[in-house]
Amino acid sequence: MDSRVGAELCAQAGEDEAFVERAFRDVLRRPPDDEARARALEKLADGTLSRATFLHELVNAPEATRVRELDDAVALGLAARARGERLSWLQAPAGTDERVVEIPWVLSRLLASGRVLEVGYAYAEPAYLGALVRAAVEVVGVDLAERDVEGIERVVADVRSLPLDDASVDQVLLVSTLEHVGADNTGYGLPAESDPGSRADALRELRRVLRPGGRLLVTVPLGEPGDHGWYRLDDVAGWTHLFTSAGLFLEEQEAYELTEDGWRAAPSFRAEGVGYGDRGPAASAVLCTELSPGRFRRLMTPDGLVRTVKRRARPLRHRS
Numbered sequence: 001m002d003s004r005v006g007a008e009l010c011a012q013a014g015e016d017e018a019f020v021e022r023a024f025r026d027v028l029r030r031p032p033d034d035e036a037r038a039r040a041l042e043k044l045a046d047g048t049l050s051r052a053t054f055l056h057e058l059v060n061a062p063e064a065t066r067v068r069e070l071d072d073a074v075a076l077g078l079a080a081r082a083r084g085e086r087l088s089w090l091q092a093p094a095g096t097d098e099r100v101v102e103i104p105w106v107l108s109r110l111l112a113s114g115r116v117l118e119v120g121y122a123y124a125e126p127a128y129l130g131a132l133v134r135a136a137v138e139v140v141g142v143d144l145a146e147r148d149v150e151g152i153e154r155v156v157a158d159v160r161s162l163p164l165d166d167a168s169v170d171q172v173l174l175v176s177t178l179e180h181v182g183a184d185n186t187g188y189g190l191p192a193e194s195d196p197g198s199r200a201d202a203l204r205e206l207r208r209v210l211r212p213g214g215r216l217l218v219t220v221p222l223g224e225p226g227d228h229g230w231y232r233l234d235d236v237a238g239w240t241h242l243f244t245s246a247g248l249f250l251e252e253q254e255a256y257e258l259t260e261d262g263w264r265a266a267p268s269f270r271a272e273g274v275g276y277g278d279r280g281p282a283a284s285a286v287l288c289t290e291l292s293p294g295r296f297r298r299l300m301t302p303d304g305l306v307r308t309v310k311r312r313a314r315p316l317r318h319r320s
């Protein structure tokens with residue numbers, strides 16, 4: 001068989017229905033909705049749509065751009081983890097939200113094995129949750145909202161009061177979640193609260209369940225400090241003070257901001273006048289931090305952040 005004719009026969013093989021299902025899963029990472037499936041099948045059957053054009057339309061849909069951004073973020077993070085490289089000085093395109101930085105930053109620091117607590121997983125991106133499931137760690141998902149994800153143990157609980165033993169977790173992941181604790185979470189089907197002290201309560205509770213030597217990876221939005229009802233914004237000093245006053249030691253920290261050229265590391269980020277949604281679809285800047293259950297002596301060091309930033313002042317690495 002001529003190899004190109006073979007490829008042609010392969011592309012046209014099978015029922016249209018199986019082809020449409022497969023194309024949606026491969027390109028948009030979801031099953032087709034009923035309307036899209038019916039429309040595609042009707043047009044494929046009457047010859048007004050070819051398989052090549054159908055694929056072309058899917059790949060060029062705005063939804064596919066988001067799939068690509070997240071797939072890039074996951075690929076970058078997991079490959080770095082496999083090499084033992086902790087990503088820093090990340091870059092990502094303009095017009096994207098902060099997940100394109102948070103996800104690779106966190107995944108590259110994900111433990112090789114052990115028990116990992118993902119807090120606030122119920123509304124996380126499927127690409128990120130899929131990466132955690134593929135990463136061969138024991139993932140426990142904690143959220144007040146309910147979501148079943150195969151491969152993730154579900155714990156429906158308040159992060160401020162966890163049904164977990166002391167020192168029972170090797171690593172905690174908090175991706176854009178801390179700013180919502182004690183806030184108005186009606187958008188997630190939860191009651192509205194207004195309790196700023198909750199964020200420190202959550203951190204102290206996570207410190208309790210972390211084993212000595214364990215790590216907590218936190219990402220939070222940066223901006224002019226203020227309470228915005230469903231989330232809280234703070235600047236680098238404000239978040240850092242919250243972390244250290246909860247008895248956590250700053251191991252590593254990196255700020256990023258969305259510029260006209262895209263996401264860039266921002267060691268001198270200034271929060272004055274910077275609001276959520278001002279520069280793109282979500283946060284204008286984000287703080288990625290690794291914390292450990294610190295010793296009191298080290299907590300008294302006042303300039304941890306400055307030293308961390310100086311240590312990391314080396315040339316930018318470009319994302320492909």
Ligand SMILES: C[S@@+](CC[C@H](N)C(=O)[O-])C[C@H]1O[C@@H](n2cnc3c(N)ncnc32)[C@H](O)[C@@H]1O
Pocket residue numbers: 119120121122123124125128142143144145157158159160174175176177180181182185188190
């Ligand atoms: C913005 S979403 C988190 C985003 C997600 N981590 C991601 O990776 O995209 C905030 C999550 O925090 C959860 N949440 C809010 N308050 C909580 C609390 N006190 N305890 C546990 N989960 C809480 C919400 O149900 C929601 O799933």
